[in-house]
Amino acid sequence: MTQRFSGKIALVTGAASGMGQATALRMGREGARVLCADINGAGVQATARAIADAGGEALAATADIGDPAQCRALVDQAVQAWGGLDMLCNVAGFGGLTPMQAETPETWQRMFAVNVHGPFYLSQAALPHLLARRGNIVNVASTAGLMGQAYMAAYTASKHALVGLTRAMAVEFGRQGIRINAVCPGGTATPFLQHFTVPDNAALDLIGRLSLRPDYAAPEDIANMICFVASAEAEFVNGSLISVDGGVVAA
Numbered sequence: 001m002t003q004r005f006s007g008k009i010a011l012v013t014g015a016a017s018g019m020g021q022a023t024a025l026r027m028g029r030e031g032a033r034v035l036c037a038d039i040n041g042a043g044v045q046a047t048a049r050a051i052a053d054a055g056g057e058a059l060a061a062t063a064d065i066g067d068p069a070q071c072r073a074l075v076d077q078a079v080q081a082w083g084g085l086d087m088l089c090n091v092a093g094f095g096g097l098t099p100m101q102a103e104t105p106e107t108w109q110r111m112f113a114v115n116v117h118g119p120f121y122l123s124q125a126a127l128p129h130l131l132a133r134r135g136n137i138v139n140v141a142s143t144a145g146l147m148g149q150a151y152m153a154a155y156t157a158s159k160h161a162l163v164g165l166t167r168a169m170a171v172e173f174g175r176q177g178i179r180i181n182a183v184c185p186g187g188t189a190t191p192f193l194q195h196f197t198v199p200d201n202a203a204l205d206l207i208g209r210l211s212l213r214p215d216y217a218a219p220e221d222i223a224n225m226i227c228f229v230a231s232a233e234a235e236f237v238n239g240s241l242i243s244v245d246g247g248v249v250a251a
């Protein structure tokens with residue numbers, strides 16, 4: 001295994017499960033010290049333990065990234081533990097498949113709190129540290145950040161907002177030596193998919209266009225791209241929206 005992240009410090013949200021867990025594990029294996037953050041405390045402790053068991057260094061933090069104060073506390077925790085921050089991976093997300101007219105104010109607000117406000121406040125808190133160490137941010141958006149998707153109006157709007165945040169930050173700070181990118185997965189085999197059951201009376205042809213392949217990506221397929229984008233190998237990649245979706249947005 002390469003050691004692309006020797007001496008680097010990472011904060012990964014959503015690290016209890018799926019892509020965030022796979023990212024934290026890979027960064028840990030490749031030499032990063034990783035603050036694993038998630039609202040699922042037991043899950044995130046298990047991820048941090050797995051990194052330590054493999055010979056790496058990690059801490060676990062239970063946090064709700066929908067709360068700005070908890071976002072700031074996460075960045076403070078990484079900086080206090082290890083003296084800085086090189087990589088912020090905003091992987092945690094919230095979503096589901098709901099007809100637009102049935103979406104409630106509560107789920108709309110939660111979608112934006114987790115998918116947009118969390119990454120925004122984490123980025124604000126991380127920025128001085130990333131600027132100090134020429135670090136970078138990888139946001140996990142979605143194909144829903146790049147195209148319209150039926151029965152996902154709130155989720156699609158929130159992921160487009162995250163894509164907009166990525167691009168705006170990339171322009172505002174690109175000259176100062178830091179990079180901000182978004183990885184945009186398609187369907188990936190994680191527990192997240194359980195929230196995406198097809199609504200009654202849905203037009204199946206509208207949903208069918210979201211997959212070209214019979215299978216889903218593995219969380220490691222997405223983690224591989226997140227790690228590449230976060231690494232020095234991607235030194236000239238900034239403000240990019242990188243699909244890992246088996247070709248869905250190309251169709």
Ligand SMILES: NC(=O)c1ccc[n+]([C@@H]2O[C@H](COP(=O)([O-])OP(=O)(O)OC[C@H]3O[C@@H](n4cnc5c(N)ncnc54)[C@H](O)[C@@H]3O)[C@@H](O)[C@H]2O)c1
Nearest residue numbers: 014016017018019038039064065092093142187188190192
């Ligand atoms: N799985 C897919 O098909 C798919 C496709 C495109 C994009 N995505 C995006 O990928 C990202 C990762 O999802 P995944 O598939 O690995 O799902 P997952 O359910 O396996 O992991 C998501 C993690 O985020 C955590 N989380 C949720 N709300 C949180 C909060 N408020 N504070 C802290 N942690 C919170 C959950 O506890 C969970 O551990 C999400 O942003 C999701 O929108 C997923």
